[in-house]
Amino acid sequence: MKLRVLQHEAEARTTRILTYKLNLIRSLHHQGQHIAYRVDSSFADEAGALARERALITEIGRHDLKLGPLTNQTDGGEGTSNPSEESRQRRRDSLWGDANDPERQIANSWFQKLTPVKSVPIKPVATFTRAAGLWKNDDTIGMKPRQAGAIVASAIANRVLLEPDCLLPRRLEIERVEYIIENGVGRDMISNGMITLHDATVTREVLRLTQLGYAFVVKAFGAAALLDAGVLTPD
Structure with missing residues (x-):
């Protein structure tokens, strides 16, 4: 029984x-x-x-x-x-869809709470023909909520627990559509120290979240929201 x-x-x-x-x-x-x-x-x-x-x-x-x-x-x-x-x-x-998987239901629901996907700095792979590699820019742009949104989007879609040194794929799938983090946003995050590259395979990079990047993401979205999304654990 x-x-x-x-x-x-x-x-x-x-x-x-x-x-x-x-x-x-x-x-x-x-x-x-x-x-x-x-x-x-x-x-x-x-x-x-x-x-x-x-x-x-x-x-x-x-x-x-x-x-x-x-x-x-x-x-x-x-x-x-x-x-x-x-x-x-x-x-x-x-x-966003009648998902049977409880994880997908939660991810879909939280994406709506986060922001419409079109406003997150990710692009559909099929139509984003300018996808290119990530590297450090000459000019450093400070950490921005838009960059934190890209990190959170990847964590939710790929079901990655947010913590320092966690690995986040640059690509993510939402409702059977593959997306990719924009070139500029990815490069800005490398430049300002939010991430480093764990795997530099062009357009299929794996991002490593730094301690500074982790702290900014939690500050930008709030621990409570990330806890509800299932991508952060209680202290």
């Missing part, structure tokens, strides 16, 4: 999936703390149990809605039942 109550802790221990919920569990484990469990009630059928789940989430409040401490990112009650067409439509309306 599978115990649903233990599912999230098992996921945190055995996978590299990045979500706010799983990162919080991993942080507690790292601090030597343990997850406690309490049975609220029992029901003879699934419908009753799912209704109680929805009621508890509403009563306690979700962190992502700023209503409480819960790490749930839905109103609950989905369980193992197939979602209704109404539920599917709500997802289509609120996310």
Whole structure:
């Protein structure tokens, strides 16, 4: 018999999936703390149990809605039942596509919170014919929020945990479309010390986030938003 109550802790221990919920569990484990469990009630059928789940989430409040401490990112009650067409439509309306993968759902949702993709300094590979290599500019341009946006976009799309020395691909995929960080933005980030090149393969570079770059990204977007996106872990 599978115990649903233990599912999230098992996921945190055995996978590299990045979500706010799983990162919080991993942080507690790292601090030597343990997850406690309490049975609220029992029901003879699934419908009753799912209704109680929805009621508890509403009563306690979700962190992502700023209503409480819960790490749930839905109103609950989905369980193992197939979602209704109404539920599917709500997802289509609120996310960029009806993604089945929970990671993609979170990434899509957070991209909307971040900014429309067209305003992020990334370009579709198929139409960006001027894509070229990255190098240090003669003139150094200071760290800018637009550059931090490129870093965050790559972290979310590629599911990379933001920390000093983390590796971020220059290319990223959103809704089956491949994008690339613009030449100028990439070169500016090298010039101002936000990143270094871990792999200099032209147009397929891998960027290494420096300590200074990491600090600026967190300052630009705020730790709370990055925690919610699943690309930062609690201290």
